[in-house]
Amino acid sequence: xxxxxxTQNVADCIGCRACEVHCKDKNNSGPGAFYCRMIEVxxxxxxxxxxxxxxxxxxxxxxAWCVDACPTGAMRRRDQDGxxxxxxxxxxxxxxCITACPWTVPQWNPDTGKVGKCDLCKDRIDAGLEPACxxxxxxxCLSFTTPSAASQAARQAFAxxxxxxxxx
Amino acid sequence: xxxxRHTICGMCAVRCPVSVQIKDGQPEWIEGNSHDGGMGKSLCxxxxxxxxxxxxxxxxTAPLLRRGQRGAGEWREVSWDEAFDYIVSRLQPIIxxxxxxxxxxxxxxxxxxxxxxxxxxxxxSPNYINHDCTCGRNVHHAAKSVYGLGRKDFAYDYxxxxxIVLFGRNITESLKVKEVKGFxxxxxxxxxxxxxxxxxxxxxxxxxxxxxxxxxxxxxxLLGIANCLVNNGYYDHExxxxxxSGLPEFKSFLAPYTPEWAAGECGIAATExxxxxxxxxxxxxKVIIHPxxxxxxxxxxxxxxxxxxxxxxxxxxxxxxxGLFYPKGPKDAGKSGLKSLASLVPAVNEERADGxxxxxxxxxxxAGMLQTALEAIDTGEPYPVKAYFVHRHNPFIxxxxxxxxxxxxxxxxxxxxxxxxxxxxxxxxxVILPESTFIERDSILRTEKGLxxxxxxxxxxxxxxxxxKAGWEIYLELARRLGKGEYFxxxxxxxxxxxxxxDTGLTSADFDAKGFVKLSDKAxxxxxxxxxxGTESGKIELVNxxxxxxxxPSLAPYVPPVTPPSGSLRLLFGxxxxxxxxxxxxxPILCDLLxxxxxxxxxxxxxxxxxxxxxxxxxxNGDQQGQIAxxxxxxxxxxxxxxxxxxxxxxxxxxxxxxxxxxxxLFMQGKLKEWDKAGGGLNLAESFVTVTRV
Ligand code: SF4
Ligand code: SF4
Ligand code: SF4
Numbered sequence: 096x097x098x099x100x101x102t103q104n105v106a107d108c109i110g111c112r113a114c115e116v117h118c119k120d121k122n123n124s125g126p127g128a129f130y131c132r133m134i135e136v137x138x139x140x141x142x143x144x145x146x147x148x149x150x151x152x153x154x155x156x157x158x159a160w161c162v163d164a165c166p167t168g169a170m171r172r173r174d175q176d177g178x179x180x181x182x183x184x185x186x187x188x189x190x191x192c193i194t195a196c197p198w199t200v201p202q203w204n205p206d207t208g209k210v211g212k213c214d215l216c217k218d219r220i221d222a223g224l225e226p227a228c229x230x231x232x233x234x235x236c237l238s239f240t241t242p243s244a245a246s247q248a249a250r251q252a253f254a255x256x257x258x259x260x261x262x263x
Numbered sequence: 264x265x266x267x268r269h270t271i272c273g274m275c276a277v278r279c280p281v282s283v284q285i286k287d288g289q290p291e292w293i294e295g296n297s298h299d300g301g302m303g304k305s306l307c308x309x310x311x312x313x314x315x316x317x318x319x320x321x322x323x324t325a326p327l328l329r330r331g332q333r334g335a336g337e338w339r340e341v342s343w344d345e346a347f348d349y350i351v352s353r354l355q356p357i358i359x360x361x362x363x364x365x366x367x368x369x370x371x372x373x374x375x376x377x378x379x380x381x382x383x384x385x386x387x388s389p390n391y392i393n394h395d396c397t398c399g400r401n402v403h404h405a406a407k408s409v410y411g412l413g414r415k416d417f418a419y420d421y422x423x424x425x426x427i428v429l430f431g432r433n434i435t436e437s438l439k440v441k442e443v444k445g446f447x448x449x450x451x452x453x454x455x456x457x458x459x460x461x462x463x464x465x466x467x468x469x470x471x472x473x474x475x476x477x478x479x480x481x482x483x484x485l486l487g488i489a490n491c492l493v494n495n496g497y498y499d500h501e502x503x504x505x506x507x508s509g510l511p512e513f514k515s516f517l518a519p520y521t522p523e524w525a526a527g528e529c530g531i532a533a534t535e536x537x538x539x540x541x542x543x544x545x546x547x548x549k550v551i552i553h554p555x556x557x558x559x560x561x562x563x564x565x566x567x568x569x570x571x572x573x574x575x576x577x578x579x580x581x582x583x584x585x586g587l588f589y590p591k592g593p594k595d596a597g598k599s600g601l602k603s604l605a606s607l608v609p610a611v612n613e614e615r616a617d618g619x620x621x622x623x624x625x626x627x628x629x630a631g632m633l634q635t636a637l638e639a640i641d642t643g644e645p646y647p648v649k650a651y652f653v654h655r656h657n658p659f660i661x662x663x664x665x666x667x668x669x670x671x672x673x674x675x676x677x678x679x680x681x682x683x684x685x686x687x688x689x690x691x692x693x694v695i696l697p698e699s700t701f702i703e704r705d706s707i708l709r710t711e712k713g714l715x716x717x718x719x720x721x722x723x724x725x726x727x728x729x730x731x732k733a734g735w736e737i738y739l740e741l742a743r744r745l746g747k748g749e750y751f752x753x754x755x756x757x758x759x760x761x762x763x764x765x766d767t768g769l770t771s772a773d774f775d776a777k778g779f780v781k782l783s784d785k786a787x788x789x790x791x792x793x794x795x796x797g798t799e800s801g802k803i804e805l806v807n808x809x810x811x812x813x814x815x816p817s818l819a820p821y822v823p824p825v826t827p828p829s830g831s832l833r834l835l836f837g838x839x840x841x842x843x844x845x846x847x848x849x850x851p852i853l854c855d856l857l858x859x860x861x862x863x864x865x866x867x868x869x870x871x872x873x874x875x876x877x878x879x880x881x882x883x884n885g886d887q888q889g890q891i892a893x894x895x896x897x898x899x900x901x902x903x904x905x906x907x908x909x910x911x912x913x914x915x916x917x918x919x920x921x922x923x924x925x926x927x928x929l930f931m932q933g934k935l936k937e938w939d940k941a942g943g944g945l946n947l948a949e950s951f952v953t954v955t956r957v
Contacts, residue, residue: 109435111840116311139897146468231306
């Protein structure tokens with residue numbers, strides 16, 4: 096796992112897919128390729144209906160299947176923070192990483208004949224900024240954080256809710 | 264070198280504040296303008312596809328003159344000089360024979376319309392029209408009839424609301440960035456949300472209560488709610504005593520419309536309506552019942568909206584935190600406003616071709632009414648209309664029955680389209696004047712009303728990539744060539760800005776830092792004991808004698824909607840948050856999100872017809888038919904089908920979108936002639952289609 100994690104507050108997500116667009120605009124991922132994707136999960140017969148969207152991107156695995164599968168070393172992991180990314184020049188388009196990833200996360204760019212994937216906008220991170228999808232999410236429901244900070248934030252929110260309920 | 268410029272988004276009519284980073288003359292990054300706290304860096308998908316639009320070559324990139332038949336798509340690329348000369352040479356004889364009044368201009372309204380109004384006025388025409396007959400006209404006129412104020416004279420304080428009630432106002436998809444953020448904050452703060460719509464949009468998924476109402480019965484439900492509130496005394500008696508007139512008549516009018524009665528019409532149980540009303544009583548005055556944004560739907564949409572306006576008043580939610588408030592302007596902050604361009608030009612006292620203010624005395628002259636203007640083009644009554652400028656407006660998609668519109672517009676001597684895209688209407692025009700994309704153009708300054716009023720500026724961030732111009736350049740040049748240059752003594756946008764700012768003590772440099780200037784640091788609220796309304800009595804009039812005298816009864820008895828003919832389903836339409844009004848279906852990024860629409864159909868209707876999810880179906884009305892895939896879902900009422908709007912373009916150069924999906928407006932034959940008689944909004948939800956398996 097990279098030292099970062101992206102969390103999503105599903106209650107605030109409106110499925111507007113701006114995150115996908117901000118990603119495509121920044122990364123030029125090519126037609127049909129989505130480094131991050133909103134997956135709709137619907138329960139139409141519930142009252143009121145449940146219409147939720149789940150943000151799915153790359154998990155930047157600690158032991159990345161894609162990296163292990165790549166025959167040329169194009170798919171690699173950054174030492175300093177564990178971001179898994181493709182070095183485009185070295186990608187031969189064999190798609191081994193796509194097959195190897197349990198969630199089929201690496202994306203095929205038909206324009207370049209190479210694989211592309213989420214690198215958490217590492218150039219932005221290096222400039223002290225956050226990834227495009229998170230920076231510009233329409234509702235601010237995505238957070239760029241670390242696992243321990245995410246856990247702390249979730250516990251804080253839960254504690255506040257519990258406290259409120261106790262006072263009722 | 265990297266530079267940041269603040270401007271105003273132009274990808275949809277919401278016009279959010281945005282910031283663009285530019286490196287060596289090229290656009291690098293766009294985000295929400297975070298100097299505006301409500302906006303932050305947030306940007307919707309359409310705004311995010313701004314650079315993709317600029318780079319898209321499947322758009323008009325130079326002035327075009329038609330060569331072949333109208334609509335045949337044969338164009339000759341010409342210089343701006345030649346395009347202007349051509350327009351002038353066609354306009355001069357029209358003006359000589361029929362007068363300036365025979366020129367019409369329609370756009371999509373908004374804060375920059377002053378320039379176009381000034382242009383048209385300088386030619387001596389009263390016929391400026393915006394798109395509102397397919398949008399908020401019913402809401403606007405309903406507000407006038409209750410408060411004597413327009414629909415934009417109220418705004419909504421979502422964040423502090425306790426209960427937000429939405430009759431089809433799809434906040435999460437027909438989305439305004441700041442509004443949806445406020446809405447979600449309200450939910451986080453514990454507000455209830457009641458969403459009422461025959462289709463469960465994404466907004467239904469955010470609601471605490473969703474009512475899948477029978478299509479066309481909103482007014483019945485509202486009458487039932489009003490009856491319950493009034494009979495149980497669930498309203499703000501003090502506010503009513505002070506500001507509302509006509510309550511006794513209102514009460515007796517409501518007598519037959521009990522919640523039980525309403526339940527029979529709209530399919531929402533009476534006990535549920537009663538529980539809802541009790542909640543309103545608990546939550547008032549921090550209640551917002553949204554009176555509708557786009558409400559050109561049913562023949563009684565005016566009355567439905569009117570009833571909502573009345574309910575808000577009864578609940579005392581006017582000029583109230585957590586309710587509705589008056590957006591304040593420069594005057595409220597003790598400051599002068601922007602000078603108007605239209606005021607540079609002498610008044611035009613001609614009768615309007617569309618009959619607003621004459622044949623239709625109740626309709627505002629300001630925004631006009633396009634369907635009755637089309638009648639004027641068709642019949643030459645009350646006088647001939649021979650030239651039409653369509654400015655980034657697309658009636659062929661926005662208005663029903665494109666085929667009939669084509670027949671009518673073909674009677675024009677001149678049809679000029681000014682657009683960023685090849686709109687379906689532009690494709691039928693005689694001349695296309697390509698406008699620069701919003702990051703490539705300046706616009707006139709706008710007034711930003713709100714609790715903290717101010718002014719905002721759209722400025723050019725990068726040079727046009729193609730041979731395009733900004734609207735202000737186009738209209739000023741046309742005016743000059745038509746001999747009206749004397750009214751517009753401006754050489755540059757700076758000159759225009761300076762003129763607009765003349766009384767304000769500001770200069771355009773004051774906009775550099777943030778893109779806007781606020782005229783007040785703190786929120787301005789009026790004294791709730793001194794509220795003023797625009798009616799003749801100064802009160803909120805449940806019975807409005809002025810409107811009654813114009814033939815519009817204030818308390819209209821309920822008339823049930825037409826039931827779909829046997830075997831037919833009512834056709835409803837709507838949109839997503841990432842493609843609006845057919846403007847973006849061909850955008851290189853946005854087309855990738857969705858390249859066709861589907862027919863939403865309820866499992867009950869689907870099984871009756873023998874359709875399974877994903878089946879290809881034929882949708883038909885009369886001789887109009889087409890095929891798309893079915894989406895079988897409980898999210899649509901059994902009496903209706905639904906499709907996303909803006910698909911099925913017939914403009915072949917839009918290669919990514921051409922022929923994909925179906926265009927709902929084609930199935931609305933005859934609907935150019937059917938509108939809400941009181942409010943003027945077209946009845947866009949009153950067409951029926953048959954559905955069969957292919
Ligand atoms: S931009 Fe934000 S709100 Fe919109 S779909 Fe993506 S995560 Fe959800
Ligand atoms: S592409 Fe798949 S395997 Fe590779 S790091 Fe991402 S989630 Fe893990
Ligand atoms: S809602 Fe989106 S497209 Fe519309 S103005 Fe705002 S950012 Fe631009």
